[in-house]
Amino acid sequence: MKLGILVGGGPAPGINGVIGAATIEAINNGLEVIGFYDGFKNLAAEHFDPKPSVWRMQIADVGRVHMHGGSILRTSRTSLIAPNKTDESAVVEPDLAKVDRVLKRLDDLGVGLLLTVGGDDTALSARFVCERSAGRIRVAHVPKTIDNDLPLDGDVPTFGYTSARTLGTELVANLMEDSRTTGRWYIVQTMGRNAGFLALGIGKAAGATVTLIPEEVAGTTTIADLATLVEGAILKRRVMGRTDGVAVVAEGLAYKLGDAKELSRLLGKEVPVDAAGHPRLAEVPLANLLKDEITRRFKERGDKITLVSHTLGYELRCARPQSYDMAYCRDLGHGGVQLLLDSKRDLPTGLMVTIHHGELRPVAFEDLVDPKTRRTRIRQVDLNSYSYEVARAYMIRLEPEDFELPNMLESLAREARMSPFQFRKTFEPAVLGCCRRSEPTTMHAANGG
Numbered sequence: 189m190k191l192g193i194l195v196g197g198g199p200a201p202g203i204n205g206v207i208g209a210a211t212i213e214a215i216n217n218g219l220e221v222i223g224f225y226d227g228f229k230n231l232a233a234e235h236f237d238p239k240p241s242v243w244r245m246q247i248a249d250v251g252r253v254h255m256h257g258g259s260i261l262r263t264s265r266t267s268l269i270a271p272n273k274t275d276e277s278a279v280v281e282p283d284l285a286k287v288d289r290v291l292k293r294l295d296d297l298g299v300g301l302l303l304t305v306g307g308d309d310t311a312l313s314a315r316f317v318c319e320r321s322a323g324r325i326r327v328a329h330v331p332k333t334i335d336n337d338l339p340l341d342g343d344v345p346t347f348g349y350t351s352a353r354t355l356g357t358e359l360v361a362n363l364m365e366d367s368r369t370t371g372r373w374y375i376v377q378t379m380g381r382n383a384g385f386l387a388l389g390i391g392k393a394a395g396a397t398v399t400l401i402p403e404e405v406a407g408t409t410t411i412a413d414l415a416t417l418v419e420g421a422i423l424k425r426r427v428m429g430r431t432d433g434v435a436v437v438a439e440g441l442a443y444k445l446g447d448a449k450e451l452s453r454l455l456g457k458e459v460p461v462d463a464a465g466h467p468r469l470a471e472v473p474l475a476n477l478l479k480d481e482i483t484r485r486f487k488e489r490g491d492k493i494t495l496v497s498h499t500l501g502y503e504l505r506c507a508r509p510q511s512y513d514m515a516y517c518r519d520l521g522h523g524g525v526q527l528l529l530d531s532k533r534d535l536p537t538g539l540m541v542t543i544h545h546g547e548l549r550p551v552a553f554e555d556l557v558d559p560k561t562r563r564t565r566i567r568q569v570d571l572n573s574y575s576y577e578v579a580r581a582y583m584i585r586l587e588p589e590d591f592e593l594p595n596m597l598e599s600l601a602r603e604a605r606m607s608p609f610q611f612r613k614t615f616e617p618a619v620l621g622c623c624r625r626s627e628p629t630t631m632h633a634a635n636g637g
Contacts, residue, residue, distance in 0.1 A: 190220040191525065192299040193245075195263040196227035196310030200332045200348025201509035202517040205254035206305050207261060209521025211245050217529060221245040222299060227306070228313055229266040231293050232286040242297070254514055257506040263306075268313040280562045282316035290317055294325060301326050301528045303521075307333035307346075308382075308564035311540065315553040315564075318538030327538045328524040329553075334504060336385035337566040339556060341544045343575075347520060349385065351513045352504040356390040359500060360434060364394060367432040372494040373422060377475035379501055380438040383568045387438035390500070392579040397421060397433035399583060402440040403569045404622045409444045411454070415481040416618035420586035420600075422482070422493070427599045428584065435478075442472040475499060489605045516543070523548040586619045 191214045195203055211221045223243040224231060230241035243249075243261070253260055268290070270281045294302065294317075302325055304314040311329045318327040331338040334352035336345050356378060363374045376396075378387045384401020391399030398421040400414065418435045425433050445451060451459040451467055459471045475497035486493045509517070524541045527550050538553040558565045569576055590596050591612050601611035 189218075189301060190222055190297065190299045191301045191303060191528070192222045192224055192294060192297070193261065193303045194224040194227050194231070194305070195259045195261050195332075196304065196306035196313065197263060197265060197333065198307070199257070199259055199263060199505040200334050200346075201257050201351035201505075201507045202254075202347040202513035203259040203261075203263075203305055203332060204250075204256050205509060205514055205517030206330050206332070206347070206521040206524070207259070208250035208253045209518040210303050210525050211250045211521075212247050213522045213525040215247055217525065219301070219525075222297060223261045226262050227264040227266055227310070228268060228286075228290060229264040231290045232266055232268060232283075233289070236289070236293050238297070254517065255508065257508045265309070267309055268316045269309075278561065280312065282320065284320070287316050287320045291321055291325070299325070301328075303328050303330065303524045303528065305330045305332050307331070307335070308338060308566055311338070311553070311556060311564045315538055315556075318553060321537075323537045325537075326528050327553075328528050328550075329538075329540045330520045330524055331540055331542070334386055335380050335383055336389075337381075337383035337568065338540075339565045339567045340542050341549065344542065344544060347513050347517050348505075348509075349389070350516075351507055351510040352379075353386060353389040353393065354510050355507045356386065356500050356504055357393040359503075360390055360394040360396055360436065363498065364396065364434050367434050370494075371431045372496060373432065374434045375418065375475045375478050375495060375497050376434060376436045377439055377473075377497070377499045377501075378436060379469075379504065380440045381443070381469060382440055382566045384438040384440065385569055386504075387436050388569055388576070388579055391436040392582070394434075395582060396436045397425060397583065398585045399436040399438075399579065400441060400622070401438045401569055402444055403571055405441065405444045406621070407444075408446060409441075409621070411445065411477050411481055413618040413621065414441060415478050415485070416615055417585065417622055418478055419482050419485060420615050420619065421584055423600055423603045424586055424590070425584050426603050427596070433584070437474060437478065439469045439472070439474060442469050442474050443467070470501065473497070473499075491605065519543050519548075586615055588616075588620060591616050591619075 214221050223245045225241055268283050268286045270283045304310055314327050314329045331346045333346045334348045336349035338346050367374055380386045384403055388399055388401050459467050461467055479495045479497040483495050520541050536552040539550040542549045556564050597608045601608040604611055
């Protein structure tokens with residue numbers, strides 16, 4: 189039997205650990221291992237040349253790769269979704285021509301077991317391959333994304349998230365020190381297409397002044413309202429005696445501004461979509477838009493402020509994995525092969541590999557499906573969780589109660605060069621629109637961010 193391994197989606201620290209562990213375990217169980225370069229890209233292409241597309245892997249090739257970032261098999265965002273079914277709200281369907289080409293190449297190479305490594309879109313393509321093969325090819329998917337948005341049990345992270353958060357925290361901490369030293373503000377944009385885990389995790393760990401995530405916004409919003417939230421944090425920070433600060437914003441907030449067409453209208457240029465139909469958020473300079481809007485407002489009031497926008501993105505994805513992800517990815521790679529070879533249990537032919545409470549736990553592909561769109565379900569930050577409440581408790585941002593305390597309202601209005609009535613009229617709607625907590629939190633004036 190032969191095991192095929194491929195990687196899809198964006199890079200994440202720990203990919204090589206999964207590849208290495210799976211390769212060693214498979215060979216030790218008598219399997220041949222074939223690594224496919226560039227995810228589904230070559231397998232789904234009209235013309236397939238095995239020479240540049242296939243790597244017949246040996247243990248000597250992977251003995252120490254778990255220590256390195258990136259992917260020795262590279263990666264791509266090639267999707268097996270039908271091209272007319274990439275709209276986020278549409279019921280997704282497979283591109284059967286591509287899926288059949290993938291199956292033919294796997295059959296021709298004698299691959300009966302497939303291990304895929306990737307996020308929600310790669311999991312979806314893996315599911316299409318499994319379903320179309322009618323059980324002929326067993327597929328195990330290893331959940332990978334620094335966004336941490338795949339539906340794993342409990343608070344178990346997706347691999348790559350912890351390492352990306354660690355590096356992101358170090359970088360934001362450096363910006364916080366620069367902010368304190370120079371008396372300026374930074375607006376830091378982080379990755380996180382559908383969920384705010386990475387932004388919130390970095391902001392919370394570093395003690396950033398304020399963090400905004402898409403889960404806090406019900407429905408749609410505007411750049412003006414998001415700018416109002418950051419501006420409110422700046423003013424409140426001034427009332428507390430500090431002119432410096434760092435705001436962390438998740439890139440997924442751009443989705444709250446509308447679809448690709450609306451984003452293109454706002455930016456005055458076309459925002460392209462990726463192979464799975466998602467607007468490319470790298471084309472939406474959210475931090476810059478917020479910086480420009482807030483700077484304009486302060487200037488119009490005759491006030492001065494220095495704002496700097498900064499994006500934390502690709503430098504987090506190929507970072508060297510931290511020890512947690514090194515060990516975790518060995519579990520996942522080993523576990524994926526074990527589940528594919530398990531003949532004692534009645535396991536589904538398509539599953540996701542998860543570790544829960546130290547136990548290897550397979551999750552059937554069908555249990556990952558969103559019933560409305562048939563896409564892979566995602567998880568988001570729980571705004572009623574204790575972890576989120578703690579994160580909010582140490583932020584400095586306008587809260588609904590600030591408008592009810594006369595002294596605080598007067599101080600904020602004075603700092604904004606407005607009357608209390610004007611301040612409330614300007615800031616309260618945006619604050620209430622993005623305040624979805626069940627209970628108010630206590631403001632911590634000692635926040636060092």
